[in-house]
Amino acid sequence: xxRRLFLKNAAAGLAAGTVSAPAIAQSQPAIQWRxxxxxxxxxxxxxxxxxxxxxxxxxxxxxxxxxxxxxxGEIVPGLQVLDAVQNATVECGHTAAYYxxxxxxxxxxxxxLPFGLNARQQNAWMYYGGGMQAMADLFREYNCxxxxxxxxxAQMGGWYRKEIKSVADLKGLKMRIGGLGGQxxxxxxxxxxxxxxxxIYQALERGTIDAVEWVGPYDDExxxxxxxxxxxxxxxxxxxxxxxxxxxNLKKWAELPKSYQSAFEAAAAESNVHMLARYDAGNPAALRxxxxxxxRLRAFPRPVLEACLKAANExxxxxxxxxxxxxxxYEGWNRFRSDQFLWFRVAEAGYDNFVFAAAAPAxxxxx
Ligand code: CA
Numbered sequence: 001x002x003r004r005l006f007l008k009n010a011a012a013g014l015a016a017g018t019v020s021a022p023a024i025a026q027s028q029p030a031i032q033w034r035x036x037x038x039x040x041x042x043x044x045x046x047x048x049x050x051x052x053x054x055x056x057x058x059x060x061x062x063x064x065x066x067x068x069x070x071x072x073g074e075i076v077p078g079l080q081v082l083d084a085v086q087n088a089t090v091e092c093g094h095t096a097a098y099y100x101x102x103x104x105x106x107x108x109x110x111x112x113l114p115f116g117l118n119a120r121q122q123n124a125w126m127y128y129g130g131g132m133q134a135m136a137d138l139f140r141e142y143n144c145x146x147x148x149x150x151x152x153x154a155q156m157g158g159w160y161r162k163e164i165k166s167v168a169d170l171k172g173l174k175m176r177i178g179g180l181g182g183q184x185x186x187x188x189x190x191x192x193x194x195x196x197x198x199x200i201y202q203a204l205e206r207g208t209i210d211a212v213e214w215v216g217p218y219d220d221e222x223x224x225x226x227x228x229x230x231x232x233x234x235x236x237x238x239x240x241x242x243x244x245x246x247x248x249n250l251k252k253w254a255e256l257p258k259s260y261q262s263a264f265e266a267a268a269a270e271s272n273v274h275m276l277a278r279y280d281a282g283n284p285a286a287l288r289x290x291x292x293x294x295x296r297l298r299a300f301p302r303p304v305l306e307a308c309l310k311a312a313n314e315x316x317x318x319x320x321x322x323x324x325x326x327x328x329x330y331e332g333w334n335r336f337r338s339d340q341f342l343w344f345r346v347a348e349a350g351y352d353n354f355v356f357a358a359a360a361p362a363x364x365x366x367x
Contacts, residue, residue: 028257033067033091035246036076036084038099040198043219045282046244047071049150049275050094053246057267065260067092078196082107082247086142091252094149097135097245098179099194103142105180106325109333110135110146112242114184114312116333119151119241119276121340126243129336134329143250147268150244150275153283155236156220157300158213159204159229164300167307175211176200180315181238187311204228213238217286218279226295233298237308244275 035054039046047069054067070090072078081093082100097110109131117125125131126148139146158177164170171189175182182192195203203209205228212229213236214220226232246268253261291297300308320327 028061028064028259031065031256031260033252034075035067035069036081036090036093037069038072038078038081038093038095038196041071042198042222045152045219045275045278046150049244049271052274053094053149053267053271056270057263060263060266061260065263072196072198078198079194082142082144085144085247085249088249088252092246092248094244094246096178096242097146098242101180104138104325105319105323106138106329108180109329110243110245111179112239114181114238115240115309117241117337117340119153121337121344122151122241122243123148123272124340125333125336130332134332138325138329139247140250144247145250145253147246147248147265148243149246149268149271151272152215152239152242153276153279154241155213155239156216157233157236158211159220159225160211160231160233161229162210163231163298164233164304166301167304170304173211174209175213176203176209177213177238179238181213184238184308184312184315187314188307201225201228216279216283217290218282221286221290226290226293230294230296231298232290232295233300235300237300237305
């Protein structure tokens with residue numbers, strides 16, 4: 001008797017549960033947005049992170065919140081995603097904030113600064129070091145809100161037709177380079193060019209440019225740079241841990257139900273983790289392939305790195321004079337960076353320096 005009563009109650013509870021779930025789903029509106037990516041479809045890490053984002057958002061909201069993703073140039077040029085979101089041509093975009101340093105150099109903080117934070121430190125700054133709030137004050141002026149949505153990890157220093165043996169070799173070099181790295185190199189004689197991902201190979205092939213930096217082996221291999229410029233330098237000191245952002249028009253954001261805003265933030269955070277993991281997993285094999293394909297690996301000489309660091313610090317002083325946002329954000333960011341570097345020199349660098357040198361060659365000789 002007791003057991004039958006229990007089963008009856010359990011069945012009633014179950015039925016109540018099945019009734020209430022669709023009732024909740026029905027109360028949520030069906031929303032369709034458009035997202036402009038800055039990246040070409042051929043780059044499954046960069047464009048693919050946008051795909052992951054919209055897929056997960058749809059899944060979390062049971063298909064109610066759909067975003068259609070467009071590759072760079074499809075409806076919005078790759079380097080004008082911020083403008084399109086600001087004007088509500090599209091509701092949202094997936095981009096690198098440093099493409100917009102022409103509007104305000106402080107946008108670089110949401111991607112990377114030369115000799116700045118690595119991927120983990122960038123996350124630490126954004127999520128727990130005041131970065132989200134610091135950037136919100138800037139993005140608000142452009143009718144946007146920004147979410148962290150991807151990171152490449154430390155990048156390579158790019159492809160060069162000729163070796164860079166000294167600071168003098170940088171003079172007159174026409175190089176495709178994004179962000180503030182180009183402005184640092186300009187102080188040492190480089191002529192920086194900003195070209196969207198899909199158009200770089202042609203510029204290098206035609207000789208419009210002498211050098212190019214893009215990301216790292218996994219993407220660079222796909223774009224075929226090793227076929228037209230042999231010397232592959234490291235590290236990409238201008239991008240120690242560059243972040244991508246999902247940006248949303250503020251008015252459109254405010255129209256979303258709270259649960260959709262939460263779903264949006266969760267999908268962005270998941271995209272952030274997956275993009276870095278994908279690069280870290282894919283880069284070693286890609287590096288082996290480009291080297292087998294003729295790439296010659298070179299480390300930037302220390303005097304070149306030191307000259308670049310000096311030029312970067314000069315540039316930060318100048319940018320703080322030009323932009324109130326840069327000055328405001330740089331002060332907090334710089335303190336945060338100093339603390340991070342101090343901490344990472346202890347356990348992280350201690351660990352990395354030993355195991356990367358000691359364990360990796362041993363693993364190779366086993367094969
Ligand atoms: Ca880059």
